[in-house]
Amino acid sequence: MGNGIFRKLWVSSPSSTTASDGLGPLYNARSCMGCHVRDGRGHTPTGNWPEDNAISMLMRLSIPPQNEAQQAQLSSGYMGVIPEPTYGGQLQDFAVTGIDAEGRIHTTYTPVTVTLNGGEQVELRKPEYRVTDLSAGPLHPDTMLSVRIAPPMIGLGLLEAISEADILSWADPDDADNNGISGRPNRVWNVVENKPTLGRYGWKAGNPTLDQQNNGAFNNDIGISTPMMQAAYGDCTEAQKVCRELPDGNTPAQDNAEASQQMIDWLLFYTSNLAVPVRPDAAKPEVLAGKQVFFDSGCADCHRPNYQTTTRADMPEQSDQLIWPYSDLLLHDMGDALADNRPEFAASGREWRTPPLWGIGYTKTVSEEAHYLHDGRARTLLEAVLWHGGEAEAAKQKVIAMAKPQRDNLITFLESL
Numbered sequence: 001m002g003n004g005i006f007r008k009l010w011v012s013s014p015s016s017t018t019a020s021d022g023l024g025p026l027y028n029a030r031s032c033m034g035c036h037v038r039d040g041r042g043h044t045p046t047g048n049w050p051e052d053n054a055i056s057m058l059m060r061l062s063i064p065p066q067n068e069a070q071q072a073q074l075s076s077g078y079m080g081v082i083p084e085p086t087y088g089g090q091l092q093d094f095a096v097t098g099i100d101a102e103g104r105i106h107t108t109y110t111p112v113t114v115t116l117n118g119g120e121q122v123e124l125r126k127p128e129y130r131v132t133d134l135s136a137g138p139l140h141p142d143t144m145l146s147v148r149i150a151p152p153m154i155g156l157g158l159l160e161a162i163s164e165a166d167i168l169s170w171a172d173p174d175d176a177d178n179n180g181i182s183g184r185p186n187r188v189w190n191v192v193e194n195k196p197t198l199g200r201y202g203w204k205a206g207n208p209t210l211d212q213q214n215n216g217a218f219n220n221d222i223g224i225s226t227p228m229m230q231a232a233y234g235d236c237t238e239a240q241k242v243c244r245e246l247p248d249g250n251t252p253a254q255d256n257a258e259a260s261q262q263m264i265d266w267l268l269f270y271t272s273n274l275a276v277p278v279r280p281d282a283a284k285p286e287v288l289a290g291k292q293v294f295f296d297s298g299c300a301d302c303h304r305p306n307y308q309t310t311t312r313a314d315m316p317e318q319s320d321q322l323i324w325p326y327s328d329l330l331l332h333d334m335g336d337a338l339a340d341n342r343p344e345f346a347a348s349g350r351e352w353r354t355p356p357l358w359g360i361g362y363t364k365t366v367s368e369e370a371h372y373l374h375d376g377r378a379r380t381l382l383e384a385v386l387w388h389g390g391e392a393e394a395a396k397q398k399v400i401a402m403a404k405p406q407r408d409n410l411i412t413f414l415e416s417l
Contacts, residue, residue: 002267005263005267006032006036006270007031008031009031012096013247013249014247018254019253019260021258022248022249022250022258022259023222024246025096025098026101026102026235026236027221028092028093029055032267035055035056036151036152037370039366040362041150041367042056042149043370044057044375044376045057056150057150058091058221060145061084061087061088061139063084063140063144064142065082078189080189081344083235084140085140085239086237087134087240088237089220098246099243104132105131108127108129109125110126111123111124112125117403118403120404129145144340146342147376148374149371149374151355152366153274154274155275155358156201157271158309160209160210160272161310161312164198167185171183171330180394181298181391182332185198187345187346188345190208192209196345199353200329203353204331204351205329205347205353211268214264215228215229219234220234220235222234223235225257226257226259227264230257232248233246272317273317276323276325277358279416279417284416288413289413290408290411290414290416293407293410294414297402297410298394299395303327306323307323308320308323326358327355327357329353329354333351334350334351334352334391335389335392338373360414360415361415361416361417372384381411381414
């Protein structure tokens with residue numbers, strides 16, 4: 001049933017069914033699976049609009065605080081960003097009949113060449129973004145943009161079963177051990193607990209629980225209201241009056257929302273229990289050699305290999321397991337090249353949560369179009385490594401300087417995960 005909710009194609013209101021209407025009015029996709037292709041990661045457009053849209057890639061929008069009230073909301077932890085006043089928290093490039101989509105995302109890539117030890121050259125692609133066809137006038141002059149591709153869905157319930165104390169034990173915000181790594185936790189607003197708690201989900205750890213992540217995606221990406229996120233108009237702002245006046249799918253049959261609590265519970269069970277794939281090649285000599293390179297290069301200082309999950313009565317399937325996500329779930333400064341210059345709660349414009357690496361070797365098996373890093377700029381795992389900077393600069397330089405057989409073993413190890 002949860003998989004059915006994940007794959008459900010929502011339609012606009014009114015329709016002949018109250019269980020599938022309420023789409024938008026503005027939206028980025030009609031289903032969860034539209035972005036998370038086969039439960040995997042998204043990709044950047046490979047062509048031009050409309051031949052290839054940005055359906056598994058979206059653009060976050062926000063502005064710096066404009067007054068004391070907005071600054072107070074940020075300081076209290078109640079809000080992580082101030083949405084762009086006309087277009088809201090993200091750009092929706094689809095709309096139901098009767099209104100226009102908010103705009104179109106265009107990406108231009110500039111080649112950047114990195115020369116490795118031995119003379120091998122790798123061409124990276126540096127993205128630049130612009131938005132056209134804005135339907136409600138120009139963006140605020142101080143708008144901050146951040147492009148994100150959909151992350152993979154595997155192992156998400158297990159991440160929630162890790163104790164907060166265990167995650168915080170790796171935090172070193174002042175770099176007390178002087179190793180150049182200063183992971184910091186993000187503190188984000190927890191809708192259920194009505195206070196800031198530890199962030200675990202999203203590219204900047206902007207959501208505290210998988211349930212809140214699911215509800216937020218329903219409301220912002222598809223425009224579907226839930227008992228937790230009750231705005232039937234989704235991300236429409238007060239400036240988008242027509243959008244807010246269109247019919248919605250809220251109905252008593254769905255708990256006065258468009259997606260009922262039962263739907264949300266099924267979806268949570270599904271997204272909590274998508275397993276991590278087995279590693280049939282883990283014991284191969286070249287994989288073990290690459291694992292040694294991974295540790296010797298300092299990659300494991302952020303990509304923490306393993307945890308023991310806690311015992312939780314509400315999460316028996318995830319309890320008491322030794323898991324290997326290869327992430328500390330903390331924020332790290334990744335340097336200028338990867339900076340989006342857009343803060344989110346405690347995360348600065350240069351910081352990103354360490355993404356889990358489990359299953360990354362199956363990326364192209366799940367979807368040949370899938371890309372790496374938060375904005376999908378990397379087409380290969382080696383490209384992703386070579387974009388690392390900031391706290392990961394030293395590790396990247398070791399990869400550049402190592403002999404090709406070592407570098408090949410490192411990639412073989414990553415592909416084995």
